Amino acid sequence: MRYCSNCGKEIFDDAVVCPMCGSMQEKTEQKPVKDKMNIAWFIISLAWWWVGIILYFAFRKSNPQKAKVCISGTIAAFVATIIICIFLGICSMLGIVI
Numbered sequence: 001m002r003y004c005s006n007c008g009k010e011i012f013d014d015a016v017v018c019p020m021c022g023s024m025q026e027k028t029e030q031k032p033v034k035d036k037m038n039i040a041w042f043i044i045s046l047a048w049w050w051v052g053i054i055l056y057f058a059f060r061k062s063n064p065q066k067a068k069v070c071i072s073g074t075i076a077a078f079v080a081t082i083i084i085c086i087f088l089g090i091c092s093m094l095g096i097v098i
Helices: 038-047 049-059 064-094
Strands: none
Touching: 038 049, 038 064, 049 064
């Protein structure tokens, strides 16, 4: 199995077109990238969401797997922020001082 050069989804070795995004695939041999820095990219994107967005666009063509990790960290940061804001809003409405 190899990975789509556009979206990063796993595709068959002999695929000419990606079944997920429809982009044409090159005939070159692609091997999955084993990047040990994925956790670090996720944490960086989680801590600084704007860096995660920049890294996503920087990596999306050259390394789709790393781009997914960066955007996942950014999404996790947004979800955590929303949950915290809702929690603080409820506490404020109930008069609970934190």
